[in-house]
Amino acid sequence: MADGRLVPRRPRPGVRRVRARLHAARAAGGAGGPRRSVRRIRSAFAGLTIAIDLQVAEGDLVATHFTACGEHVGEYRGIAPTGRSVTASGVQIWTVRGGRAVADLNVFDEWGMVEQLRAP
Structure with a gap:
């Protein structure tokens, strides 16, 4: 902080490389990538x-904190359907x-959600 204002920090070089790879991966999915992702998630979690x-x-920024809940009825990240109800939260900007x-x-x-699916 300087003079009571937040001062943005410059990301470390490694962070920039990771961000660049993430953006490249999203771009590779094309315009239909988000739709495919939503379909995959909705088919894995009923309700x-x-x-x-x-x-x-x-x-020009909108930040949302959200909580998602559903019943695991289809394969997700290689995990066969468990029938368990799961809850996880996130932030979208x-x-x-x-x-x-x-x-x-x-x-x-996502790790917290996967832990719920793999719990004994």
Whole structure:
């Protein structure tokens, strides 16, 4: 902080490389990538609900904290259906320009969800 204001930190070089690889992977999925991802998740979790716990907008950014719940009825990440109900949360940050999302960052507790599926 300087003069009571937050000062952005420059990402370390390794972080930039990881981000570049993540963006390249998303681009490889093309425009249909997000749709395929949603279909895959919805086919694996019956009754999927996503609750918006908190949403804040400032400038061209919209940040959302959400909680997802569903019953595991289809294969997910190589895990056969367990019939278990699972809950996991995440944060989605959208960059919006001209009324359209032009970029996003999604942080989701997938490991916590997988632990619920693999629990004895």
